[in-house]
Amino acid sequence: MVVFTFVLAGLVVAMGCIKADRVRSWRRALNPSAPELPDAAFTVGRIVLFGMAGLCLYSAFQFMAVTANAEWSDEELASAVSQSVAEMNGMSGFGNLDGSEDDFDDENSRMIKDELIENGGGGAPQSGVAATPSEANKPSRASYTVTAYGASAAFCVQVERVRDKDDAQVIPGGLGREGSGGLPRHTYTVKHHKGEC
Template sequence: MTWLSVILFVLAALLILMACVKARRVRSWRESLNPSAPEVPDAAFVVARIALIGVAIGCVVVGARGLGVEDGSKWSDDELKSAVEQAAYELDGSLYRVDESGEPVVHTDDHETRIETEVAENGGGDAPQSGVDAGPADGNTDTDAYFSVSANGADAEFCVHIERVRSKKDDYTPPGLDEGTWTQLAYRLAVTSREGAC
């Protein structure tokens, strides 16, 4: 997209240069090529200049919009940093329950998806809503996991650490059952982030 915009800007400059050529010079050049050609009226030069300048303005507008579209389709390092910090803040303290068998309701694969979604949603500005990758580190468990977060267009990389912390106060026993008969155990997520790969 950048090359297309550059070509359009160069074309606009050439069109403006063409519009600046004096009528006398065009007439003498035309006469040297074809001496018997009829004379071109001044009004034709005015119309040609207006058309050339109009097309040049169109090239500049389309080129500028192309650069804007390209900028909006890639992440910058600052956008990614801000989005990762905000995502970690929003995920920190999230409630996390286990099912009847004691298995976590959310596994590390789901953490990966949650991080990618939160970062994309917190991009702000003209950051795209896609292109985020949260790659899990080797040796992750359901209770302690690290994810390297990167994004399309950004050179920076961030490490998000998610730790599952037991939260007895958030345990859930359905109404009508005695506590301990069937209880969903509750955990809270402790989430932090730092710059650099995990």
Template sequence: MRAMAATSFILSALLVAMACVKASRVRAWRTSINPSASEVSDSSFAVARVLLLAMAALGVYTGFHNLAVADNGTWSDDELTSAVQGATQELNGSFEYGDPYDDGTAPADFDGEFATKLEDEITEHGGGDAPGYGVDASLTGPTTGTEASYRVTASGAGKTFCMHVTRKHTDDDADTVAPGLPGDKAQVTMPVYTYGVSSRVGEC
């Protein structure tokens, strides 16, 4: 998009330059090529100048529009910083329920489900001017069933962030009723896990 914008500005400049050429020079050039050519009236030159300037104005508008589209398709450092901070605050202290058959020791899906959740949360906190895509959260360093670190980047942004995540099984498991089962068989307990999330600028 930026290349297209630059092309639009260059073409607009050429059109303005053409509109500024004096009528006498154009007449002299036409005469040198075809002496028998009919004379071009001043009104024709005026119309041509108006058309050239209108086309130049359209080119300038198109160039700025392409720049705006390019800016909307990339992240700035400030946008990514704000988004990471917002996602950190949102996810830190969040919780999830485990499977009823989980005894509280099942490892977290840091490479799949949580990575996607992290990218979505950062994108959501990007604000109205940030694009709704382009965020990448990739695992880096040692990863266990309860702890992981992510290298966070976004297209267009120069900054890189490190987000550290821990997952802990709490003592407050949730008792619930499984649908379709009779009596005591319907009573099930689901483990509750809480997440601790922190972030900082730079590599992990």
């Protein structure tokens, strides 16, 4: 898209640089009975064409800036991973109401992506991050390969989830009934290293 816009700007500038006498000779060859165009018409035409070329150049540079802001650099990803791991390590959270741990991969992956985007910094985009789970993941220990659009680096984030024995959150009962059951509480230990898992 950027190249097309630059080429379009070049063509418009070339059109604006054509001499008035050449345009008049083309008009006479194509339509001899057409009235002559005044020099003011060519001046206005050139102003319009050069204005359009300027607009094309401005659009091309804006598109280049948007494209650059949509990609992660290796440094941005490395910084975001380090900060995210530091924030997630020691964090605690609640499990599912029914006690199942079937969705632990989705939950951990979403948690990692959210932290990465939050810690990406002002120059990093707010999307384009992937946390791909390893095949051998278990609810208690899982590994995720973290990549980002535009960055060539990859990081392995390892998440250990330990269930706290005494810290289940009791769900209150409704309409004066006793609370029943509880949400299991987990504590996370998170580490990372450079490279895929």
